[in-house]
Amino acid sequence: MSNHNFPALKNDLFLRALKGEEVERPPVWMMRQAGRYLPQYMELRHKYSFFERVETPELACEITIQPIDELEPDAAIIFSDILTVPQALGIDVQMIPGKGPVMGNPIQTEDDAFSVLAENIPEKLHYVMDAITLTRRELNGRVPLIGFAGAPWTLFCYMVEGEGSKTFDKAKSFLYQYPEASRHVMRELTNATISYLNAQIDAGAQAVQLFDSWAGLLSPEDFNEWALPCLMEISASVKGVPMIIFAKGVWYALERLAYKSGAAALGLDWTISPEFAREKTGGNITLQGNFDPSHLLAPIKEIEQKTRRMIHRFGTRRYIANLGHGILPHVPVDHARAFVDTIKNYKQE
Amino acid sequence: MSNHNFPALKNDLFLRALKGEEVERPPVWMMRQAGRYLPQYMELRHKYSFFERVETPELACEITIQPIDELEPDAAIIFSDILTVPQALGIDVQMIPGKGPVMGNPIQTEDDAFSVLAENIPEKLHYVMDAITLTRRELNGRVPLIGFAGAPWTLFCYMVEGEGSKTFDKAKSFLYQYPEASRHVMRELTNATISYLNAQIDAGAQAVQLFDSWAGLLSPEDFNEWALPCLMEISASVKGVPMIIFAKGVWYALERLAYKSGAAALGLDWTISPEFAREKTGGNITLQGNFDPSHLLAPIKEIEQKTRRMIHRFGTRRYIANLGHGILPHVPVDHARAFVDTIKNYKQE
Numbered sequence: 162m163s164n165h166n167f168p169a170l171k172n173d174l175f176l177r178a179l180k181g182e183e184v185e186r187p188p189v190w191m192m193r194q195a196g197r198y199l200p201q202y203m204e205l206r207h208k209y210s211f212f213e214r215v216e217t218p219e220l221a222c223e224i225t226i227q228p229i230d231e232l233e234p235d236a237a238i239i240f241s242d243i244l245t246v247p248q249a250l251g252i253d254v255q256m257i258p259g260k261g262p263v264m265g266n267p268i269q270t271e272d273d274a275f276s277v278l279a280e281n282i283p284e285k286l287h288y289v290m291d292a293i294t295l296t297r298r299e300l301n302g303r304v305p306l307i308g309f310a311g312a313p314w315t316l317f318c319y320m321v322e323g324e325g326s327k328t329f330d331k332a333k334s335f336l337y338q339y340p341e342a343s344r345h346v347m348r349e350l351t352n353a354t355i356s357y358l359n360a361q362i363d364a365g366a367q368a369v370q371l372f373d374s375w376a377g378l379l380s381p382e383d384f385n386e387w388a389l390p391c392l393m394e395i396s397a398s399v400k401g402v403p404m405i406i407f408a409k410g411v412w413y414a415l416e417r418l419a420y421k422s423g424a425a426a427l428g429l430d431w432t433i434s435p436e437f438a439r440e441k442t443g444g445n446i447t448l449q450g451n452f453d454p455s456h457l458l459a460p461i462k463e464i465e466q467k468t469r470r471m472i473h474r475f476g477t478r479r480y481i482a483n484l485g486h487g488i489l490p491h492v493p494v495d496h497a498r499a500f501v502d503t504i505k506n507y508k509q510e
Numbered sequence: 511m512s513n514h515n516f517p518a519l520k521n522d523l524f525l526r527a528l529k530g531e532e533v534e535r536p537p538v539w540m541m542r543q544a545g546r547y548l549p550q551y552m553e554l555r556h557k558y559s560f561f562e563r564v565e566t567p568e569l570a571c572e573i574t575i576q577p578i579d580e581l582e583p584d585a586a587i588i589f590s591d592i593l594t595v596p597q598a599l600g601i602d603v604q605m606i607p608g609k610g611p612v613m614g615n616p617i618q619t620e621d622d623a624f625s626v627l628a629e630n631i632p633e634k635l636h637y638v639m640d641a642i643t644l645t646r647r648e649l650n651g652r653v654p655l656i657g658f659a660g661a662p663w664t665l666f667c668y669m670v671e672g673e674g675s676k677t678f679d680k681a682k683s684f685l686y687q688y689p690e691a692s693r694h695v696m697r698e699l700t701n702a703t704i705s706y707l708n709a710q711i712d713a714g715a716q717a718v719q720l721f722d723s724w725a726g727l728l729s730p731e732d733f734n735e736w737a738l739p740c741l742m743e744i745s746a747s748v749k750g751v752p753m754i755i756f757a758k759g760v761w762y763a764l765e766r767l768a769y770k771s772g773a774a775a776l777g778l779d780w781t782i783s784p785e786f787a788r789e790k791t792g793g794n795i796t797l798q799g800n801f802d803p804s805h806l807l808a809p810i811k812e813i814e815q816k817t818r819r820m821i822h823r824f825g826t827r828r829y830i831a832n833l834g835h836g837i838l839p840h841v842p843v844d845h846a847r848a849f850v851d852t853i854k855n856y857k858q859e
Contacts, residue, residue: 327676328804330807333804337807337809337812377781379781381783412761413761413781413782432730432759437762453729455679455682458679458687459687
């Protein structure tokens, strides 16, 4: 836990829900809530490149707080990117507008893989810690601040594939062709992620979320072999604040994640029904999610109805309302507000 | 059933597995088995445009038979494309190399949607029926010939989105904004698909597969509301040969599909374990799948092991070995052959 002298927290709903305490209503935040649907974000996006925004603590802080000012959700998440870790491991990451991330030197050979080394991650990514400390001060206790990292399997996907993909089969086939070299990369990524998240916590993060965005591309057996052990090790080694694991698409692993990962909460995508998730996870872990992001493009009346129905199905206890994936760029701000407000106004029947 | 006088079928393993009869080993075919991994396909691809290949019965026939000659699987599937139906409904489809399909006039307004009309589909797509009749003759009874169509939800995705997408959120938001207009399009697509598949059967198709490739983008509730009713209606109205429904990603709907769709078989993607699928579907329906296509990039020894393990888990009865999605373009032919041969040489322990 951080040694800084931060302002006292005024809204602890999110942290109480993570601990499984009684709450008057579920807390709410949105993945990618600091993002392109916000006009104030777009202004900064026109002025500064992606990595300028990520690497300048003042900009990252401003962007993190924009949705807090605009929509008043119950948590902030630091504005950053999961590809900071591959960068710190020597991968050259370019962000191409309209295309997404492209690596200049992806892992193509076993030698490339074995040369990946996790060293001095907190030092190399000090700008993220600076942004967290600054943002925690600037938030002035309004809501807790979430730190995050990409999970090793998801980072491996980008580092080998060299760009975004629907199927990441270059990355998958690398696993099968070079299992030892792949295991080395996973180990380094796991170590890097542990020191990165612990440094974020030292810097002031009050919870952390681990994003395994491409977990669902793996078969259950491959997920168990390649992705899950990393999640478990990270969860066991990151100390002091609650961890949320969001492994998208792995409905089949919910039970194992709930009972074995040691996470405080599991993030759910929208293809998992609340009933299925509660049944598999046994009620002793907080669930977070899972509004279909494209439903925010429905008329406001329907957003309100669907949001209430979602809360009703999850229940108000051990539940954090969120989307099932990041908010889409073309969602009207009013629609995002309708989602947040419906949760904030929710009264148990 | 067709009135043509076709040659007698020599290998009926696939049809027997669809009926649930005893088989000496599971039959095998591969989704996209007529495709880019085959050098003989690439030769024709350099000479003829995509739509020349699809619309010229002699070319479609030659391409369909290429993998039968090369790998000797237990079924052929007619070379065509699911977007023939949107084309017949007046959507201009271009196939852009390296990008995929692009619609010149996607559905953008309610008026666009209401103007979709399913008329004379078999006449407009006569070249597909001609290709089927020709191929059935040319196959000379070696293996059965499968016809296919895209499911209405998946076709709707392309018709509204206007191109491929990871999330198809333009198409999804159209559903929520214009439910009546969307329902009209789904109805027309359902009618078009029914007359299209029945015409394929008249022309000689001995089984048909319905591809709902983007079903998994929907929440369970949306799938039940928008996609499933179309699948059920098509299944109930297509007569004379067994139907396989491949709704990718809808692990949550397997039970309903097994008990209510009337399909002879369900296709499975690789994220569904054989045990889960058997449990949910109750053993009275044939299952098809579900080798992870990227596993064909593993070393041959591993392909053989993983393939045997897959059969062992599904069992040899009521099972058709296949991939969990289409074969990838860069799979070596030897690897595809290792998959097919392992199944053909499988002996029950």
